Amino acid sequence: xxxxxLVDVLESFRSRKGRTLLSAGLxxxxxxxxxxxxxxxxxxxxxxxxxxxxFGADIALLNVAAxxxxxxxxxxxxxxxxxxNVSSISKHLIFVxxxxxxxxxxxxxxxxxxxxxxxxxxxxGLDAIDIEQAERNCVISKSLSARHSLKVxxxxxxxxxxxxxxxxxxxxxxxxxxxYIPNSCKALWSNKQNAVTLDPKQFxxxxxxxxxxxxxxxxxxxxxxxxxxxxxxxxTTADVLLQGVNALSTMVKITAGGIALICIFYGCLNxxxxxxxxxxxxxxxxxxxxxxxxxxxxxxxLFMFEALGLCVSSALIxxxxxxxxxxxxxxxxxxxxxxxxxxxAAPLLIALxxxxxxxxxxxxxxxxxxxxxxxxx
Amino acid sequence: MTKPAWISLQHxxxxxxxxxxxxxxxxxxxxxxxxxxxxxxxxxxxxxxxTLLNILGLLDTPDHGQVLFNEQVxxxxxxVTVLQWRKEMAAMVFQQFHLLPYxxxxxxxxxxxxxxxxxxxxxxxxxxxxxxxxxxHVQDKAARLLSGGEMQRVSIARALIRGPKLILADxxxxxxxxQNASEIMQIFQLLQSRGYSIxxxxxxxxxxxxxxxxxxxxxxxxxxxxxx
Numbered sequence: 220x221x222x223x224x225l226v227d228v229l230e231s232f233r234s235r236k237g238r239t240l241l242s243a244g245l246x247x248x249x250x251x252x253x254x255x256x257x258x259x260x261x262x263x264x265x266x267x268x269x270x271x272x273x274f275g276a277d278i279a280l281l282n283v284a285a286x287x288x289x290x291x292x293x294x295x296x297x298x299x300x301x302x303x304n305v306s307s308i309s310k311h312l313i314f315v316x317x318x319x320x321x322x323x324x325x326x327x328x329x330x331x332x333x334x335x336x337x338x339x340x341x342x343x344g345l346d347a348i349d350i351e352q353a354e355r356n357c358v359i360s361k362s363l364s365a366r367h368s369l370k371v372x373x374x375x376x377x378x379x380x381x382x383x384x385x386x387x388x389x390x391x392x393x394x395x396x397x398x399y400i401p402n403s404c405k406a407l408w409s410n411k412q413n414a415v416t417l418d419p420k421q422f423x424x425x426x427x428x429x430x431x432x433x434x435x436x437x438x439x440x441x442x443x444x445x446x447x448x449x450x451x452x453x454x455t456t457a458d459v460l461l462q463g464v465n466a467l468s469t470m471v472k473i474t475a476g477g478i479a480l481i482c483i484f485y486g487c488l489n490x491x492x493x494x495x496x497x498x499x500x501x502x503x504x505x506x507x508x509x510x511x512x513x514x515x516x517x518x519x520x521l522f523m524f525e526a527l528g529l530c531v532s533s534a535l536i537x538x539x540x541x542x543x544x545x546x547x548x549x550x551x552x553x554x555x556x557x558x559x560x561x562x563x564a565a566p567l568l569i570a571l572x573x574x575x576x577x578x579x580x581x582x583x584x585x586x587x588x589x590x591x592x593x594x595x596x
Numbered sequence: 597m598t599k600p601a602w603i604s605l606q607h608x609x610x611x612x613x614x615x616x617x618x619x620x621x622x623x624x625x626x627x628x629x630x631x632x633x634x635x636x637x638x639x640x641x642x643x644x645x646x647t648l649l650n651i652l653g654l655l656d657t658p659d660h661g662q663v664l665f666n667e668q669v670x671x672x673x674x675x676v677t678v679l680q681w682r683k684e685m686a687a688m689v690f691q692q693f694h695l696l697p698y699x700x701x702x703x704x705x706x707x708x709x710x711x712x713x714x715x716x717x718x719x720x721x722x723x724x725x726x727x728x729x730x731x732x733h734v735q736d737k738a739a740r741l742l743s744g745g746e747m748q749r750v751s752i753a754r755a756l757i758r759g760p761k762l763i764l765a766d767x768x769x770x771x772x773x774x775q776n777a778s779e780i781m782q783i784f785q786l787l788q789s790r791g792y793s794i795x796x797x798x799x800x801x802x803x804x805x806x807x808x809x810x811x812x813x814x815x816x817x818x819x820x821x822x823x824x
Contacts, residue, residue, distance in 0.1 A: 230696075234698040503694050504694075506694070508711075509655070509682075510655055511682065511683070511711050512682045512712065513711050514675065590656075594650075594688075594694065
């Protein structure tokens, strides 16, 4: 853009301040909405990726809805998926004296710490000896440790039963306070008169087969002889989780994309109307420019650059304001938003395209104005 | 001895369509302009004076006939030729001035230079023109704040800055009082003395003494009334 064209564009904005500001305001609000939508999509996608990473691509969860679990369940699963590839879990809400509240306690075996992507921070996980000898050892999550100043070798009391903390881990969903104990320990904390070993309600399985359909078929086959139990199991795998996440992401994308499209369409319409009004108002100026030697390209360029200048500068303001708002909106409103290349570049790119489309027709009209007719007005 | 023709209009015809009816304005019109002519074209409103000036300035195309410059036919269909003519050959001065109201006098005068590749926007001739047309004191003023006479002087300066050979003035005093009209005509006389050729359309007979030729446009054709 040469200096004279830049001056012309700025002068046009200056001489039509009210109209320009009104249009810029509408375009800014549209692109602000678009930036927010992109920020939300970006944050959701990021969260989805994180969830999948934490879940593990080759992990399947066998959930049991039955009250009692056949005693051969784990053996059969181990036979099918290999030693060390199956871990059993049962979860309980137990009063923890140190926390003075009920907390989630997971009774499990030593394999869980190899199967789930836990990060060991201090100490160790539960090992085979803990399980075999039903040691009163436990592993706690980092958040619980931080909240109650608990460290390795401290005691933690589940009701009246003392457990020694042997390790700290960064757990999946670490905002939750988690305690892991050997599943071989008698449930002495329960209200039952006789302490019993707890039936597992979930099995974590590591499988090379990634398809939920394949794993489900295999598991159903394993329990074909126990129809009532077979009916009470469900399987969660990464691909099912991914489908769920993708469905949510697609829904957000369609909704956000639809809103963004409406905004852009509205912005284009507004800009096109503004440019048409400008052309009609400036017919004699166009005639004068043509009389002074401007060619049709120079006339259309003038209106194209005006529209693009307004659209892109509005989009730039919206992008900067929007991305700056990502810092505090998630904290204030608890809505996930994240800055990315797309939240910065997409509004500007769309502004360029939308500005060009909406200015094309007015610019064409302007360049087709015959100077003799224009100067007669 | 007869001066050689500089610009010639031969058998020019132009009509305007209003609905389904065709209104002929110029009918096989002929005109010869010599270098240094100060030519007044008179005629009632709607007689085609502005149309004739637009055709001379290559702002409009005739339905039939041709324009010759130094005996060479000017091609209306050749955009390069047309733009070259508009940029360097002929400059228009309008009754309605057509100034850019929010821009300064200086900016209005230099406005057309952006379309001349060889010229800078800060042409040294501007100072000279401001002095010649007595606009120095208002050069930074927005055009909308000027008087009618000042506006027309700015319009003339805008035409002159590009160094044209032919000035086409369409009712240049139509919006001015008699004193301002007289001042503008004196400027045109001065320009003629400096070698410019001027074609002026008017229906004010008081302007005719300033011109060396007077032609009346009647019923689509020109009649030479006087030639001094």
